[in-house]
Amino acid sequence: MSLFRIFINQLEEDDQEMATSKKVITRGEWEKKLNAVKLRKEDMNTLVMNFLVTEGFVEAADKFQRESGTKPEIDLATITDRMAVKKAVQNGNVEDAIEKVNDLNPEILDTNPELFFHLQQQRLIELIRQGKTEEALEFAQEELAPRGEENHAFLQELEKTVALLVFEDASNCPVKDLLDISHRLKTASEVNAAILTSQSHEKDPKLPSLLKMLIWAQNQLDEKAVYPHINDLSTGQLEDPSD
Amino acid sequence: MTSLPLTPSSDNGHRNGNDETSGAVNRGDPILDFLDKIRLSAGAAARGEAMDENEGEEESPTELNTTNSAGGFLIVSPDKLSVKYTNTNLHSYDVGVAQANRPAPFKSLTYYFEIFVKDAGLKGKVAIGFTKEGFVMRRQPGWEVDSCGYHGDDGHIYRGKGTGEAFGPTYTTGDTVGAGINYASQEFFFTKNGALVGKIPKDIKGHLFPTVGVHSQNEEVSVNFGKKKFVFDVNGYETSARNKQQMAIEKISIPPNIGYELVKTYLLHYGYEETLDAFNLATETTVPPIVIAQENVMDEDDSSYDLHQRNTLRKLVRNGDIDAAMANLRDWYPQIVQDDKSVVCFLLHCQKFIELVRVGKLAEGVKFGRLELAKFVGLTEFQDIIEDCFALLVYSKPEESPVGYFLDDSQRELVADAVNAAILSTNPNKKDVRHLHSHLEILLRQLTVCCLERRSLNGDQGETFRLHHVLNNNSTRR
Numbered sequence: 159m160s161l162f163r164i165f166i167n168q169l170e171e172d173d174q175e176m177a178t179s180k181k182v183i184t185r186g187e188w189e190k191k192l193n194a195v196k197l198r199k200e201d202m203n204t205l206v207m208n209f210l211v212t213e214g215f216v217e218a219a220d221k222f223q224r225e226s227g228t229k230p231e232i233d234l235a236t237i238t239d240r241m242a243v244k245k246a247v248q249n250g251n252v253e254d255a256i257e258k259v260n261d262l263n264p265e266i267l268d269t270n271p272e273l274f275f276h277l278q279q280q281r282l283i284e285l286i287r288q289g290k291t292e293e294a295l296e297f298a299q300e301e302l303a304p305r306g307e308e309n310h311a312f313l314q315e316l317e318k319t320v321a322l323l324v325f326e327d328a329s330n331c332p333v334k335d336l337l338d339i340s341h342r343l344k345t346a347s348e349v350n351a352a353i354l355t356s357q358s359h360e361k362d363p364k365l366p367s368l369l370k371m372l373i374w375a376q377n378q379l380d381e382k383a384v385y386p387h388i389n390d391l392s393t394g395q396l397e398d399p400s401d
Numbered sequence: 402m403t404s405l406p407l408t409p410s411s412d413n414g415h416r417n418g419n420d421e422t423s424g425a426v427n428r429g430d431p432i433l434d435f436l437d438k439i440r441l442s443a444g445a446a447a448r449g450e451a452m453d454e455n456e457g458e459e460e461s462p463t464e465l466n467t468t469n470s471a472g473g474f475l476i477v478s479p480d481k482l483s484v485k486y487t488n489t490n491l492h493s494y495d496v497g498v499a500q501a502n503r504p505a506p507f508k509s510l511t512y513y514f515e516i517f518v519k520d521a522g523l524k525g526k527v528a529i530g531f532t533k534e535g536f537v538m539r540r541q542p543g544w545e546v547d548s549c550g551y552h553g554d555d556g557h558i559y560r561g562k563g564t565g566e567a568f569g570p571t572y573t574t575g576d577t578v579g580a581g582i583n584y585a586s587q588e589f590f591f592t593k594n595g596a597l598v599g600k601i602p603k604d605i606k607g608h609l610f611p612t613v614g615v616h617s618q619n620e621e622v623s624v625n626f627g628k629k630k631f632v633f634d635v636n637g638y639e640t641s642a643r644n645k646q647q648m649a650i651e652k653i654s655i656p657p658n659i660g661y662e663l664v665k666t667y668l669l670h671y672g673y674e675e676t677l678d679a680f681n682l683a684t685e686t687t688v689p690p691i692v693i694a695q696e697n698v699m700d701e702d703d704s705s706y707d708l709h710q711r712n713t714l715r716k717l718v719r720n721g722d723i724d725a726a727m728a729n730l731r732d733w734y735p736q737i738v739q740d741d742k743s744v745v746c747f748l749l750h751c752q753k754f755i756e757l758v759r760v761g762k763l764a765e766g767v768k769f770g771r772l773e774l775a776k777f778v779g780l781t782e783f784q785d786i787i788e789d790c791f792a793l794l795v796y797s798k799p800e801e802s803p804v805g806y807f808l809d810d811s812q813r814e815l816v817a818d819a820v821n822a823a824i825l826s827t828n829p830n831k832k833d834v835r836h837l838h839s840h841l842e843i844l845l846r847q848l849t850v851c852c853l854e855r856r857s858l859n860g861d862q863g864e865t866f867r868l869h870h871v872l873n874n875n876s877t878r879r
Contacts, residue, residue, distance in 0.1 A: 343688065
């Protein structure tokens with residue numbers, strides 16, 4: 159037998175060995191285990207509340223508190239403020255947003271030079287979008303150029319932004335993405351995250367992480383066992399193992 | 402009139418009435434879960450802890466075992482935290498070995514302990530490692546099968562035979578050396594003076610005892626099982642291991658907006674109508690609007706069935722207005738309340754009793770109890786709970802009593818959930834018995850079982866998933 163053949167045979171043997179050495183758990187056994195899990199309703203409510211609060215759905219969080227008795231983990235009033243800032247950025251009112259952030263907590267922008275630069279950059283973009291070329295240039299020189307001098311990455315961003323002015327039809331130039339509404343949303347997200355962090359709150363809701371953990375846990379368990387999976391998170395249907 | 406028993410029953414955590422089924426209750430009926438939940442609260446209250454913390458306390462090593470240590474070659478100090486080599490011979494079967502009094506506990510991410518070399522003696526042949534029960538106590542840890550050891554004289558690692566491999570620095574008088582187990586990665590790791598030296602795969606199964614060895618004249622070593630602060634930052638090590646795992650998990654992709662979907666179906670399932678309306682409005686008015694795939698929400702479970710009625714009933718129960726709730730049920734869903742001995746009726750009657758106690762109307766409570774609750778006393782399925790419930794009458798401050806959990810908001814929520822589940826089960830479009838669990842809950846259960854099963858296949862070692870811990874500690878799983 160050629161060495162190659164011996165090698166292939168060995169792999170096949172290993173494969174079979176691996177397949178049979180995994181523990182097989184039947185659907186019935188698995189469902190029994192599922193039913194034995196003790197989940198507290200309060201914990202699931204807390205998970206949902208955490209989602210509503212982090213996403214900034216104030217009214218929903220307030221109603222949920224009334225309907226379920228779950229306490230929000232941060233003061234709902236702070237959510238309203240945070241959402242006002244986010245909305246302002248999403249609507250292109252960056253100056254207003256900056257003012258609101260400083261009202262909320264002046265340290266946020268002080269300790270977050272990158273965020274502050276991005277907000278100023280967004281302001282510049284809005285000025286350009288409105289066709290206020292002179293004002294834009296003045297603003298760029300006074301507020302943004304000094305930041306650019308301090309930081310190379312900022313300088314590059316600044317140059318990209320100013321490039322918008324050079325093109326007749328800015329909506330068709332290489333840097334047109336800056337004018338896209340998604341850039342506003344990106345900046346809005348950044349501000350949202352910074353405010354949450356300043357309030358010692360995690361910037362992401364826990365729920366998506368748990369869903370990822372489910373997929374990860376199934377992948378991990380696949381190494382050692384054959385058992386019913388949930389392959390479609392939306393339906394939560396248990397699917398029997400394929401073989 | 403039957404007299405009401407007033408003493409609380411002793412051990413509620415384990416009575417499930419499996420032997421006898423009363424006529425009204427079908428043992429396979431998932432609505433019985435609600436009764437079990439009450440029992441869980443009772444059990445937890447009895448133990449004075451929050452529910453589901455009961456992983457079963459594992460005991461940790463606290464000191465050295467003096468009964469099996471290699472007498473004649475070493476002595477253990479009176480505080481059982483130091484050893485000293487007393488012999489002068491250096492035959493390889495004359496090692497002074499001591500094990501901890503207990504094996505390392507399994508159910509956490511790591512186990513760790515340290516030794517401090519007080520005196521390296523004549524030849525500095527100190528060793529630290531792990532061994533199993535029945536280890537030959539006159540050989541260094543690592544020299545025999547099913548043991549491992551990091552030796553100070555040569556800095557080698559020994560993994561079950563007499564020759565070792567180069568591993569790390571040597572260590573001597575004044576050094577603090579640590580040995581640990583990482584259950585997630587199934588590795589041993591060793592440290593010296595606060596720095597990680599290295600790791601090796603752990604191929605030994607079963608319980609492992611922290612072990613220390615001394616082998617030359619005057620060697621003296623003290624052991625720290627955690628009473629004093631460790632020199633090595635083992636918490637930091639655990640945190641960075643968890644973070645690494647968390648980063649790998651974060652890279653996994655999930656369908657966009659699935660979080661919104663699951664929250665929406667959760668709200669629909671439990672009948673949180675007002676929250677749902679606010680939620681829908683919010684998702685529609687965000688920029689850009691969040692589109693929740695309709696075909697997923699209008700699932701075969703038809704979660705929006707009778708949403709308004711369920712919401713109304715939930716409100717009434719949560720406000721303690723049980724009479725109005727019962728009236729509505731008789732009107733809208735007579736089939737749920739026609740059997741007065743059903744689980745739902747039991748829960749509602751109990752709750753009415755609880756509400757009377759809450760406002761101090763004890764006489765009325767007793768009267769009501771005789772009328773509506775006495776009939777449950779003889780029934781196995783309900784007896785333990787009803788007895789505990791009656792016990793509320795005995796205390797001047799029932800909310801502070803061992804049965805105070807009945808007065809918690811969570812009890813009202815539980816009854817509201819049971820009513821909700823009962824209504825959902827009247828849906829003629831219902832295909833299967835999934836009306837007890839929302840999608841979110843189904844996913845969380847799957848996650849829990851996968852983690853438990855994986856740990857079980859790992860020799861029951863390591864952490865598992867507990868939602869309660871995740872919610873209370875940032876991004877850790879326990």
